[in-house]
Amino acid sequence: xxxxxxxxxxxxxxxxxxxxxxxxxxxxxxxxxxxxxxxxxxxxxxxxxxxxxxxxxxxxxxxxxxxxxxxxxxxxxxxxxxxxxxxxxxxxxxxxxxxxxxxxxxxxxxxxxxxxxxxxxxxxxxxxxxxxxxxxxxxxxxxxxxxxxxxxxxxxxxxxxxxxxxxxxxxxxxxxxxxxxxxxxxxxxxxxxxxxxxxxxxxxxxxxxxxxxxxxxxxxxxxxxxxxxxxxxxxxxxxxxxxxxxxxxxxxxxxxxxxxxxxxxxxxxxxxxxxxxxxxxxxxxxxxxxxxxxxxxxxxxxxxxxxxxxxxxxxxxxxxxxxxxxxxxxxxxxxxxxxxxxxxxxxxxxxxxxxxxxxxxxxxxxxxxxxxxxxxxxxxxxxxxxxxxxxxxxxxxxxxxxxxxxxxxxxxxxxxxxxxxxxxxxxxxxxxxxxx
Amino acid sequence: xxxxxxxxxxxxxxxxxxxxxxxxxxxxxxxxxxxxxxxxxxxxxxxxxxxxxxxxxxxxxxxxxxxxxxxxxxxxxxxxxxxxxxxxxxxxxxxxxxxxxxxxxxxxxxxxxxxxxxxxxxxxxxxxxxxxxxxxxxxxxxxxxxxxxxxxxxxxxxxxxxxxxxxxxxxxxxxxxxxxxxxxxxxxxxxxxxxxxxxxxxxxxxxxxxxxxxxxxxxxxxxxxxxxxxxxxxxxxxxxxxxxxxxxxxxxxxxxxxxxxxxxxxxxxxxxxxxxxxxxxxxxxxxxxxxxxxxxxxxxxxxxxxxxxxxxxxxxxxxxxxxxxxxxxxxxxxxxxxxxxxxxxxxxxxxxxxxxxxxxxxxxx
Numbered sequence: 001x002x003x004x005x006x007x008x009x010x011x012x013x014x015x016x017x018x019x020x021x022x023x024x025x026x027x028x029x030x031x032x033x034x035x036x037x038x039x040x041x042x043x044x045x046x047x048x049x050x051x052x053x054x055x056x057x058x059x060x061x062x063x064x065x066x067x068x069x070x071x072x073x074x075x076x077x078x079x080x081x082x083x084x085x086x087x088x089x090x091x092x093x094x095x096x097x098x099x100x101x102x103x104x105x106x107x108x109x110x111x112x113x114x115x116x117x118x119x120x121x122x123x124x125x126x127x128x129x130x131x132x133x134x135x136x137x138x139x140x141x142x143x144x145x146x147x148x149x150x151x152x153x154x155x156x157x158x159x160x161x162x163x164x165x166x167x168x169x170x171x172x173x174x175x176x177x178x179x180x181x182x183x184x185x186x187x188x189x190x191x192x193x194x195x196x197x198x199x200x201x202x203x204x205x206x207x208x209x210x211x212x213x214x215x216x217x218x219x220x221x222x223x224x225x226x227x228x229x230x231x232x233x234x235x236x237x238x239x240x241x242x243x244x245x246x247x248x249x250x251x252x253x254x255x256x257x258x259x260x261x262x263x264x265x266x267x268x269x270x271x272x273x274x275x276x277x278x279x280x281x282x283x284x285x286x287x288x289x290x291x292x293x294x295x296x297x298x299x300x301x302x303x304x305x306x307x308x309x310x311x312x313x314x315x316x317x318x319x320x321x322x323x324x325x326x327x328x329x330x331x332x333x334x335x336x337x338x339x340x341x342x343x344x345x346x347x348x349x350x351x352x353x354x355x356x357x358x359x360x361x362x363x364x365x366x367x368x369x370x371x372x373x374x375x376x377x378x379x380x381x382x383x384x385x386x387x388x389x390x391x392x393x394x395x396x397x398x399x400x401x402x403x404x405x406x407x408x409x410x411x412x413x414x415x416x417x418x419x420x421x422x423x424x425x426x427x428x429x430x431x432x433x434x435x436x
Numbered sequence: 437x438x439x440x441x442x443x444x445x446x447x448x449x450x451x452x453x454x455x456x457x458x459x460x461x462x463x464x465x466x467x468x469x470x471x472x473x474x475x476x477x478x479x480x481x482x483x484x485x486x487x488x489x490x491x492x493x494x495x496x497x498x499x500x501x502x503x504x505x506x507x508x509x510x511x512x513x514x515x516x517x518x519x520x521x522x523x524x525x526x527x528x529x530x531x532x533x534x535x536x537x538x539x540x541x542x543x544x545x546x547x548x549x550x551x552x553x554x555x556x557x558x559x560x561x562x563x564x565x566x567x568x569x570x571x572x573x574x575x576x577x578x579x580x581x582x583x584x585x586x587x588x589x590x591x592x593x594x595x596x597x598x599x600x601x602x603x604x605x606x607x608x609x610x611x612x613x614x615x616x617x618x619x620x621x622x623x624x625x626x627x628x629x630x631x632x633x634x635x636x637x638x639x640x641x642x643x644x645x646x647x648x649x650x651x652x653x654x655x656x657x658x659x660x661x662x663x664x665x666x667x668x669x670x671x672x673x674x675x676x677x678x679x680x681x682x683x684x685x686x687x688x689x690x691x692x693x694x695x696x697x698x699x700x701x702x703x704x705x706x707x708x709x710x711x712x713x714x715x716x717x718x719x720x721x722x723x724x725x726x727x728x729x730x731x732x733x734x735x736x737x738x739x740x741x742x743x744x745x746x747x748x749x750x751x752x753x754x755x756x757x758x759x760x761x762x763x764x765x766x767x768x769x770x771x772x773x774x775x776x777x778x779x780x781x782x783x784x785x786x787x788x789x790x791x792x793x794x795x796x797x798x799x800x801x
Binding site: 009012014015168241245251252253254256324325326327328332333334335336337338339353355358359361362363366367368369370371372375376378379380381382383385386403406409411414415416418419420422424425428 | 446551552736739
């Protein structure tokens with residue numbers, strides 16, 4: 001039997017539940033009548049509004065301008081009228097201004113034609129990527145143009161494309177790799193053109209054998225210098241630290257970035273967005289969202305506009321079943337629970353899940369029996385139980401000394417804790433209070 | 437349409453199945469075969485001891501829970517403590533002994549420190565050691581199982597006690613553990629003798645008896661094979677890992693093999709450790725007492741140190757101590773070290789290696 005590489009330390013194996021939506025081809029959501037497009041869809045400073053209430057918008061028109069180094073532009077996905085600009089709360093609890101757009105019933109036909117890009121320099125590519133508002137679509141939403149600006153004195157040895165999609169339920173990247181294989185690969189090559197890496201690797205977990213095969217065929221057909229690497233399934237392999245360990249065997253030191261070990265990590269969804277941005281000059285105005293979960297009548301992978309309200313997506317999937325208990329934006333391990341179905345989709349929304357099994361999961365917390373499972377599964381080599389106890393006693397500084405900031409809230413510890421201690425919740429709280 | 441009640445909680449929104457209670461009940465299940473074997477070997481009297489231990493443990497837990505307004509008996513920990521106490525009793529012990537052991541275990545060892553998870557010492561072990569030193573006479577009267585000797589189960593020293601009494605005597609110089617037993621005509625079962633004969637005496641009948649549980653001893657500790665089977669069940673269920681038992685038994689065997697012969701005037705590397713491994717509280721201690729999660733380290737490295745330490749102290753106490761009690765004392769000694777181990781033995785952080793190799797590279801350059 002072939003042995004697939006993976007990262008070594010920690011990790012868990014939750015039931016991946018991907019079969020709910022993995023056979024469903026990407027569908028396009030009919031244009032909703034109203035969109036809510038937030039100005040903060042990325043990591044960093046929110047964009048500043050370029051338009052006023054009452055102005056009309058065209059498809060792809062820029063409506064928000066990046067307001068700092070780490071920030072990104074925002075574009076209107078549709079032709080329509082700005083009904084209102086108001087504060088909204090996003091699924092991840094970020095509160096920001098958002099355009100409420102009344103969508104014109106009759107949308108003009110907009111064809112995004114492919115333009116030559118082979119002659120573009122790295123700087124030109126980066127400026128286009130910036131202009132098109134591309135951010136990481138995996139969930140962290142780091143502005144892509146910032147990522148592509150390799151600091152002086154550093155070079156990209158390996159460009160690692162993240163096709164892992166380790167969160168249970170989510171299949172958006174999987175479907176993208178299957179259905180838009182060539183565009184994803186072209187996006188990867190455009191990034192390669194910008195940062196000239198020595199080698200290019202696509203890491204895909206081997207629970208997606210069809211995607212691995214399709215990618216390999218396309219790569220050999222087109223003669224791309226890309227290595228498709230199947231990885232052993234283990235959560236959280238989609239995290240860039242674990243992915244780099246699994247693919248190129250390097251560990252990013254605490255507090256450092258992939259570029260510090262000569263690597264650049266890019267999501268397949270982001271690669272696709274880069275292709276659309278550079279080859280079609282199409283801003284990041286739509287994305288593929290997995291709508292799944294036990295309480296969804298017919299789970300789907302839907303290509304939809306940024307700003308689509310969750311309620312529209314749920315209606316398209318036949319509305320949730322009568323009894324449902326939790327709505328999540330993102331995956332079940334790191335995603336955010338939210339309660340308002342008027343919440344909009346953003347550039348980072350990989351999935352909307354509706355679950356009905358929370359009552360049994362939210363079992364009462366009992367005493368820690370020091371079983372050490374959280375220590376064994378922590379991919380960062382931390383001691384969650386000790387950190388939690390320190391945070392409980394408000395000893396934030398001591399927790400910091402035990403490298404609390406290395407915690408990336410992947411959820412392995414809380415997932416595995418037999419005493420149902422809300423460890424991740426504690427870590428989040430400790431980081432917030434300890435930073436002061 | 438009625439708006440459903442939505443849960444809004446921190447991630448993760450999935451959870452692995454095992455709970456504290458399921459872990460505790462699984463350990464009890466793993467102990468059950470060995471406990472039942474004890475009942476079979478020593479008769480219904482042994483069952484009475486088990487039941488009394490369990491009932492008194494659970495009752496004490498319930499009453500203490502009443503005081504602090506908690507209901508904790510369903511988590512299975514008190515049941516498990518009671519079961520372990522019962523399994524650590526001589527089968528014919530007066531019933532007040534396990535009752536006292538249970539009261540001490542649950543009250544002093546567990547609840548005084550704050551209940552489940554807060555104790556530094558395994559409650560069952562504390563209970564056993566408490567009554568052992570309080571009623572050493574009663575706790576040292578062992579009857580033979582139904583397989584050995586005459587029907588009316590004569591009171592008889594266990595193999596370990598017998599060996600211990602002889603060790604260092606001029607009569608048993610140059611003799612290994614089994615040979616010592618043979619020299620004092622310690623009874624062996626017919627099964628053990630026949631197996632030993634068919635293997636041309638490579639394995640002594642006493643070792644066979646000890647492995648299968650045809651010997652005298654505390655009622656739950658006699659059958660090494662059933663305890664090992666229970667331990668394998670726990671390992672498959674991923675409730676215990678190999679680290680503590682393997683390091684414990686490995687260290688003990690190594691030391692007993694190298695130095696064990698010295699006590700009888702033999703040279704180095706002459707120790708007869710196989711019989712030692714399967715007798716006394718070794719198996720029960722290694723797989724079910726030392727692996728108690730609350731009182732053992734949480735890191736793998738820490739578990740290795742913990743296991744090696746128990747092996748070392750067990751060796752010292754068994755070969756050079758004056759009491760037949762060794763495994764339980766060794767575990768308690770290492771329990772004391774657990775907070776220290778936890779403080780200084782930290783798991784390797786992600787990204788730590790990279791830093792070191794980088795700096796050494798820079799230093800070399």
